[in-house]
Amino acid sequence: MHTIALPILASARKVAEGETPVSLFEGDEVPVIDHGIIEVHGIVVPYRGHGVVYVKDHKPTLASWYDATTAQVVRGHTALWEYVIDALATRGNRFCVYKLKKKEVVRVEEVFSQRFSMDVRNASTAVTPTPVQTEKTYTEDVFSLVEERKFTGEVLFQSSDDPKVSARLLVENGKIVGAKLLCGVEEAYHGNSALSVLYNFRRGNATLIAKDGVYVPSSMVVDDEIDVEVDAEVEVSEEDVLALKELKNLKG
Amino acid sequence: MSVVTIASGKGGTGKTTVSVNLAWILSSLRPFYQKTALVELDLDLSNAATLFGAQLPDDTVFLNDYIAGKVPPEDVALVLGNRLYVALGRPGSTSWFDVKDVTHKIRDLVNYLVTERDVKAVILDAPAGVRGLLLPSLVLADSVYLVTSPVPQEFSAALAAYKMYRRLSNETGVEITIKGWILNRVGAQTRELTPRYVEEKSSAPVVATIRYSREMSNAQISGVPYAYLKWGTDDPVLKDFIRAVEALFGLRINYRPSARAREKKPRLSFSTLKSLLRR
Numbered sequence: 001m002h003t004i005a006l007p008i009l010a011s012a013r014k015v016a017e018g019e020t021p022v023s024l025f026e027g028d029e030v031p032v033i034d035h036g037i038i039e040v041h042g043i044v045v046p047y048r049g050h051g052v053v054y055v056k057d058h059k060p061t062l063a064s065w066y067d068a069t070t071a072q073v074v075r076g077h078t079a080l081w082e083y084v085i086d087a088l089a090t091r092g093n094r095f096c097v098y099k100l101k102k103k104e105v106v107r108v109e110e111v112f113s114q115r116f117s118m119d120v121r122n123a124s125t126a127v128t129p130t131p132v133q134t135e136k137t138y139t140e141d142v143f144s145l146v147e148e149r150k151f152t153g154e155v156l157f158q159s160s161d162d163p164k165v166s167a168r169l170l171v172e173n174g175k176i177v178g179a180k181l182l183c184g185v186e187e188a189y190h191g192n193s194a195l196s197v198l199y200n201f202r203r204g205n206a207t208l209i210a211k212d213g214v215y216v217p218s219s220m221v222v223d224d225e226i227d228v229e230v231d232a233e234v235e236v237s238e239e240d241v242l243a244l245k246e247l248k249n250l251k252g
Numbered sequence: 253m254s255v256v257t258i259a260s261g262k263g264g265t266g267k268t269t270v271s272v273n274l275a276w277i278l279s280s281l282r283p284f285y286q287k288t289a290l291v292e293l294d295l296d297l298s299n300a301a302t303l304f305g306a307q308l309p310d311d312t313v314f315l316n317d318y319i320a321g322k323v324p325p326e327d328v329a330l331v332l333g334n335r336l337y338v339a340l341g342r343p344g345s346t347s348w349f350d351v352k353d354v355t356h357k358i359r360d361l362v363n364y365l366v367t368e369r370d371v372k373a374v375i376l377d378a379p380a381g382v383r384g385l386l387l388p389s390l391v392l393a394d395s396v397y398l399v400t401s402p403v404p405q406e407f408s409a410a411l412a413a414y415k416m417y418r419r420l421s422n423e424t425g426v427e428i429t430i431k432g433w434i435l436n437r438v439g440a441q442t443r444e445l446t447p448r449y450v451e452e453k454s455s456a457p458v459v460a461t462i463r464y465s466r467e468m469s470n471a472q473i474s475g476v477p478y479a480y481l482k483w484g485t486d487d488p489v490l491k492d493f494i495r496a497v498e499a500l501f502g503l504r505i506n507y508r509p510s511a512r513a514r515e516k517k518p519r520l521s522f523s524t525l526k527s528l529l530r531r
Contacts, residue, residue, distance in 0.1 A: 143448075162491065183488055189439055192446045196402055196438040196461045199447050200495040224449050228404045234415040236423065240384055243351045244424040247391045250359055 036099040040087045042068070047087035053080060081168065081180075082217055086188060133210040142169075142202045143176075150174035153211040159201035167198050170214040178216035190219045253366050255374040256500055257393035258434075259417075260400060261409030263380040266436040267399045268292070268300050269468065271377040273479040273493045274500065278373055279336035280483070280517065281497070281505055286372045289329070289337040289365045291315070291358065293389050294379040295349060298341030303472055309522055314342035319349060319357045325364040330522040337365055338522070355388035362392065373501060381409070382416050390417060395431040397459065397500060402435045402444040407453075414454050432459035434496060440464035460496035465489040484514030 040051040048069050054062035063080035065087075066073050074083060133153075139145040142157050152172050159165040162183075170178030181194035189197050258274075260267040275290035292300040295316055301308060308330070318328040318339070330338045339361060358376075365371040378389035378396075390396060396417065400410035414430060421428040433450055438461050447458040468489070471478040482490040486509040494507050 161495075164486075187488060192402070192444045193439040195446050195448070196435050196444065196458075197463060199435075199458055199461045200492055222446060223443075224446055226404055226443065226445055226449070228408050228411065228445070228453065234412050234419060236382075236416055236419050237384075240382075240387060240420065241423050243384065244387055244391065244420055244426050246352060247355050247387065248424065248426050250355060250391055 038084075038088075039098065040065075040084055042083075042087040047083065049083070049087075051079065051084040051087060053084055085182065133208075135208045135210075137206055137208065138204070139206050140203050142167075142198070142204065142206055145206060145208075146171050146176060147174045149208065151208065151210050152213060154209045154214060156207040156209070157198075157204055158206075159198075159204040161201040161203050165198075165201040165204075167194065168220075170216050170220065172214060176222050178214065178220035179222050180220050191221050192223060194220075195222060253372055253374070254501065255362060255376060255392055255394050257376040257378050257389040257396045259378040259386065259389065259396055259398050259413065260380050261398070261411065261413035262406065265380070265399050265401060265406055265410070266462075267380065268294070268303060268377050269472070269478070270399050270434060270436060270462065270493075270496070271375050272300060272303050272477045274497055275336060275338070275375045276332075276477045276479050277493055277497050278375075278501065279332070280479075281494075281503075281507070286501075287335050287337070287370050289339070289362070289369075289371045289374045290377065291339045291361065291374060292341045292377045293354075293358065293385060294377060295319070295341040295354070295385060296347070296379075298343045300338075300377060301340045301343045303477065304338070304340075304475055304522070308340075312340070312522075315339045316342040316347055316349075318361065319354055320347070325361045326368075328361070329365065329369075332522050337369060337371060349385065351384045351387050354385060355391055358388050359392055382413055390420070390428050391426060393429070395429045395500075397431055397434050398456075399434045399436050400450075401437045401440070402446075402450065403441050404443075404445065407445055407450065411454060414456065430456055431500075432457040434459060435461040437464040438462065459499040460492070462492040462496060463489050480517065483517045484511065485509050 035057070036055050038053045038055065040053075042049045042051065049065060049067045051065040052063065053060045060080055062076070063084055064073060064075045065079035065083035067083065137145070138160075142155065146155060146169065150173055153170075155167075155169040155171060157167040157169065159167075164184040165181065167179065167181040169176050176195065179191060179194035179198070181189045181197050183189075183197075258267050258271045271290060271292075275288050278286050279288040290300070292298055292315065294300075298314075301312075301314070312330065313323050313327045315328055317323050318325065328339050330340070332338065362374050365374065376389040376393055379385045398410050398414055400406050410433075417428050417430055420426070433447075433454070433456060435447060435450065435458055438444065447461065450458055465478070465488075467481075468478050471481045474481070479490055479493050491507065494505055497503060498505050
């Protein structure tokens, strides 16, 4: 099974002949590529395996991931969001970038999609029902936006407060049930922590993809059911009340 | 001029760390360059002095001595970079203080810094919990912010403090303006509360969140504010602190990491205000 990724990489190397592959290691800045392939070598648990993302016109278009632990291959949307991006953001993993010329793109895309992977847009159907509506909007507060729309689906968010910060939110009837936040390639936050960090970066561009339902991976679950015990009646000392009354004239 | 109190439900939530870093940023940011004062009201459990460590002058006079009437206001304020005034509690002090006396003295100190030294923003670092010495920081503040980690145990204590402030305000008629929460050390634990949960339980908004960083303790060991250590860099926690300054003081800050900013930051060495005035 693990040979699946290899022919793709062989193709990539072949078409990239004459260009120097860029090897990147943790801490390096990811180069922006118009067209090309990012090859990820997952070394660190739980991202042991290999993955590739095909980038076309700056956007990830095709993706696949081979999980060495379970010896399974995941493709498209799931591979990109559940494995490859996390693997990229995990310290210790390595990746290479192969830039392609535009004329070589078609060939790679054909090889990739016909033999080994699914188009990201089609792959999303394997996870959730077909998107029914997509809307792009700028918002001053992504939390209010989600709540006001009362929609079910997915929000892809790019903060304008910090261009490094992007987030994916899974929403059910206006309630965020899943969250993942990336700060460049170095940091990732999941679930409740992702929402806390997002509070500082709530302004930006949101793409709302309405769906019939959402699948929430366990790592992204937002849990609001944590109990906090506080006595219903908080006691205040009579001494403090008297002291505060006497200090009242100092206020302001 | 605004007086902001940073409080919390229990000790160890990072209240002093937050206060110190906000004060340093506020006094360092162009084009605001706000003259800022940090007054540590945790008189018997002071740790701001520890955070500044070896940077403090040998002849540092602590707030305890000022409140005891031994020294005037200009003797107690330390100055960093001409813009940050710091008045610290004495670490390990066991003195007893009268709440009313402390309140009057702190009010006089704030008035002195505002009128004589042109300070525009005062941050009061309140004692943890609900002890009597908390009252001055509630009475003198224009706005109060509570610091907590988003974990159940800490939020439970912070929520109790929040409810107590509300109740004190209701029973005495003293206006205590709790503006909201600062969630500190976000991402340190696997089981954290969401900001929405915090807001719903308290009906006060989360105004800022600050991520957890292991490097924070390195800064404390070095005796420098974390924001100072990371100034001019693209550090995410530094940017969280800057966002918190924006939220608390209604500023819009255009911070750009640069080598120039790193080089231009003021030297971290304090002088006593008394010695500066003498010069």
